[in-house]
Amino acid sequence: MNAIEVKHLTKLYGPARGIEDVSFTVKKGEIMGFLGPNGSGKTTTMRILTGFFPPSSGSARICGSDIIKDSIEARRKIGYLPESVPLYLDMPVFAYLRFFAEIKGITGKQKKTKADEVMQKCGLTDVSHRIIGRLSKGYRQRVGIAQSLLNDPEVLILDEPTIGLDPKQIIEIRNLIKGLGDNRTVILSTHILPEVSMTCDRVIIIHEGRLIAVDTPTNLMNRVLQAPRVMVKAEGPSEKIVSALVSISGVVSVAKNGFDADGVDLYQIETDENAYVINDIARSIYKNSWKLKEIRPVDMTLEEIFIKLVTEEKGR
């Protein structure tokens, strides 16, 4: 059974469109990345899945429970961290967690055990008696994640869990999320692209409320990968270099692409898919006794894939 099934979700804000006809499924145990620029509809989709508001049309199921007809039951299976990481700032960490444990129907001794367990998991044991308002951003984020884990949710929905953290904290939170994904389904949204390829099994790309692509990060890269590219760093008369390189068979285009910190010129070379031209390029530069400083094939970054997919969509 799929952990999350989303069918034709549309959400209208008055005349403005939140999301339009979004459908996807997430398998059990999968970490699904939700990728898109700010305002693309990530939060809207998550709020529908968590029962914050219903969609204008369409339906969704969380582990078999309909999010509209069976909202409370569906919410029991979800752990949710909203983007703003809402916290009662005047409460100590342990009290905050016990309060939400009780809301989630965990009572008696279980309440304390569960709260202690998630504090342990999120590295909060040392600060359990501190007032939340006095904690650093990184710790607050952990308290938010801890809250979402209290009911051992089958589905975890995290809205921008690493936003506003310093690099060290980002790595810690990412590892925490990876660890959580072992036995549960996770949806996490982000607009930081490398994060997706690092943590997620599959990616959903959403733009202006519409689903553009659902695939693994690697497949997405292959899908938009056209001609491989080569980056060359060389010293010499740039016009001559360009004309020499273009004449090599298999090279499609050569563009001078600025220069590095030492003032050495950079060239971006698009090549034919099947040709292996790096040797020829190197030979040509060597023959002309220009100085070759660096030469390497360039992978397409997720940023470029994203922009490419978005422009493809627009052109359609």
Next chain:
Amino acid sequence: MNFLVIAKREVKAYFTSLTAYAVMAIFLVISGYFFYTNLVLFVLMVGTYVKLGLWQHTFYDMRFILLLLLPLLTMRLFSEEKKLGTIELLFTNPIHDMEILAGKYIACLFVFCIMLLLTILYPILLAVVFSVETGPLIACYLGLFLLGSSFIACGTFISSLTENQVVAAITTVGVLVFLWFIDWNEGIAESAGVTILHQLSLSEHFFNFIKGVIDIDDVVYYLSFISFFLFLTIGSLESRKWRGKK
């Protein structure tokens, strides 16, 4: 029993934030002063009327303090959660909107009841030196309790409309003052119109109680007033479902 979980947290929040202490202290100091000055007046001037007149005046004065103080208790109920964003967590946890509202309303009512109970000290002190009739006193307390509960219901609703606590408090005071004085000037309408205004007015129904009369009409009026505003609050909380903004 989820609403009790909410209520428990709210009551704790009232006391840890010191709001409850501040509101209670001010209420007790001012109502104690009113009680004392009224007592002095009745002892000097019209001693025979102490039995009823004293309570009538004291409770009449007390509702005025409540009108200004209770909005300070209700202002945070939803505004604070909206500001902090925690309302989104409550809405996405397995708990009904109704339970959230019930918990919050009951918590505020609880703090208000403590305030009222502490004022029982005045009749007890008086009873040491003078006979106190309990009948009219019970009517006075019931009236003040229903009136306060209505204030709280109205304040809860207004708090659900804004994330700014100060705006919530000011608006609540404004609405309550308006509903208090709505039938003050009888010259503004035909007699039929004035009758309707009398029925709507918060003050008109309160006067019967402090005269020592418990009329079922007045009780029903306050209960409908409370239900009306709690119903509006549910509507306001559910508006997220069609408006789409928090």
